[in-house]
Amino acid sequence: MNEIACPICASHLNIRMAKGRTSNKPFIMLICPKDGRHFRAFISDQTYINKVLEEKAKGMGEG
Numbered sequence: 348m349n350e351i352a353c354p355i356c357a358s359h360l361n362i363r364m365a366k367g368r369t370s371n372k373p374f375i376m377l378i379c380p381k382d383g384r385h386f387r388a389f390i391s392d393q394t395y396i397n398k399v400l401e402e403k404a405k406g407m408g409e410g
């Protein structure tokens with residue numbers, strides 16, 4: 348997964364996995380670690396999410 352920087356403070360965005368309450372589908376949330384008002388985004392493309400999940404399961408040394 349590409350690192351994405353906050354457009355305001357240039358911090359690398361935190362990537363969080365979450366699940367939709369009603370749909371129960373996983374999605375990815377990108378949020379600025381310094382201030383959630385800076386940047387917040389959601390990815391709900393299931394193909395992409397599955398790919399990210401697989402990569403996370405493979406290599407756990409991301410830091």
Ligand SMILES: [Zn+2]
Nearest residue numbers: 353356379385
């Ligand atoms: Zn920021």
